Amino acid sequence: MTPALTDEHSELISDLSGIVSDYPYVDPEATLAVLADDATDALGRVGSPEGRRERTGYTILLYATCWYVAARVFNKSLFVSYTEALDGFRATLDPAGCTCPADSHPSDLDSEYGIEAGVSLLTGAGRAVFAEDYDLEDEELAAFDCEGFLADLVDQAAGHVREAYRSNFGGVDVSHLDARFVRDDGGIDIVAMQEAISRSWENNTGPVALWSARRRLSGQVRDEERLGLFLCMWMGIAQTYEGLPPSYARDLVAALDTVDLDVSCDHPKHPWSTADGSVQSRYRAVVHLYAPEDHPDTPVPAELSARELWECPVQYAELTRKAQENIKGWRVMRGGEDEDWED
Ligand SMILES: [Zn+2]
Ligand SMILES: [Zn+2]
Structure with a gap:
């Protein structure tokens, strides 16, 4: 036989x-x-x-x-x-x-x-x-x-x-990124962060998102940096398609929890809706915000470019909900028990 x-x-x-x-x-x-x-x-x-x-x-x-x-x-x-x-x-x-x-x-x-x-x-x-x-x-x-x-x-x-x-x-140390993302004057170099995200072959999305989350939680953020830092965190989450492990997700969840979701406005449209179409247009929108002379090209039309619209709490809330959905998706995709994802 x-x-x-x-x-x-x-x-x-x-x-x-x-x-x-x-x-x-x-x-x-x-x-x-x-x-x-x-x-x-x-x-x-x-x-x-x-x-x-x-x-x-x-x-x-x-x-x-x-x-x-x-x-x-x-x-x-x-x-x-x-x-x-x-x-x-x-x-x-x-x-x-x-x-x-x-x-x-x-x-x-x-x-x-x-x-x-x-x-x-x-x-x-x-x-x-x-x-x-x-x-x-x-x-x-x-x-x-x-x-x-x-x-x-x-x-x-x-x-x-x-x-x-x-x-x-365990704990992930991303403090080495301080040297790359913090300028000599103590300000955050949003353009450098965006360039790090855009080098997709370096798998930077997770570390950039985590660094952004910790910086936000530390409170070391100037008013004009808050939006860019948040968008870097958001893109790091949205563009890590394979999902990040609990060692990253814990601080990302904590940083997202600081955003007020109970907000409303009368704006018919917010700027990010015109930037969100592709990874490339997100990048162009954010670098234009922080270095318009070096990056004159943006997908966001002039009528939606007012800083007040960019800073609208409803846009923050919408993006936060989307990021929270992404993180929930990682948990479904990657398994693990609830306590594996918590502290
Ligand atoms: Zn042998
Ligand atoms: Zn609004």
């Missing part, structure tokens, strides 16, 4: 492959929690040959999926489960036992291939299928069980998860 994967394992390969390729079609938070639990259960079986096969499979799967946990799921208990499973496996591995020739350890496992390898290696039947599909010799298959190889994967994955736990849930 030709060996075959069970339906359950075939399904696991496709579910986890969707996750590591960043196109999940199952709920990643729940799927990865089950994976970490199954890995933890297997810890108790490491003394048996079946258990050692599982150790190899689960180690590779935790390694292959750890980047997704780190970057995409803001759930503290999932981080804890991963760390416990990885630490548990590490305690059973002795890297000194490695006698493999140099550079012969398997590679490229942080991928869909890693998922296929990991799930297949969980069982004897899966190993037979995997060896056949990839034309592996016995020693090539055995290299996956090398304790030096597995210990290295565990160390990398556990290090990555621990570091991400700190940056997602």
Whole structure:
């Protein structure tokens, strides 16, 4: 009889492959929690040959999926489960036992291939299928069980998860941005902040939004800077499409909470409605406000350019509600419990 994967394992390969390729079609938070639990259960079986096969499979799967946990799921208990499973496996591995020739350890496992390898290696039947599909010799298959190889994967994955736990849930220091955004006279350089946001390849939106929020909360804001600082925070939130973790969201929520939402006015239209069409037109509108000579071009028509209209509390309230919606969206998209998102 030709060996075959069970339906359950075939399904696991496709579910986890969707996750590591960043196109999940199952709920990643729940799927990865089950994976970490199954890995933890297997810890108790490491003394048996079946258990050692599982150790190899689960180690590779935790390694292959750890980047997704780190970057995409803001759930503290999932981080804890991963760390416990990885630490548990590490305690059973002795890297000194490695006698493999140099550079012969398997590679490229942080991928869909890693998922296929990991799930297949969980069982004897899966190993037979995997060896056949990839034309592996016995020693090539055995290299996956090398304790030096597995210990290295565990160390990398556990290090990555621990570091991400700190940056997602701990404190984020953005004070280095003072040197870039505060002028010698103590004023805020709104144009420099806008230029930082517009360098999208540097992923500055989160740090700029957080710096703006903290500056607002500190009260070190001159009257003429208040609008620009708020718009930088707003753009940082609106333009971080993948969502920011709780370590950022906490101060953003606090800064948005300082805006009075119970306001009204008689203006038929506010300036931001003419600037909001694209990332580029938002940028042009704000730099024009703060450096009109250097940036004469703005999407905001003259009849809406009065500073009084820009400063209208209703516009602040509208933008605040929108930013609050964005942050709620991150929580839905990235998961986690309410307390993970609070202090
Ligand atoms: Zn080895
Ligand atoms: Zn108004």
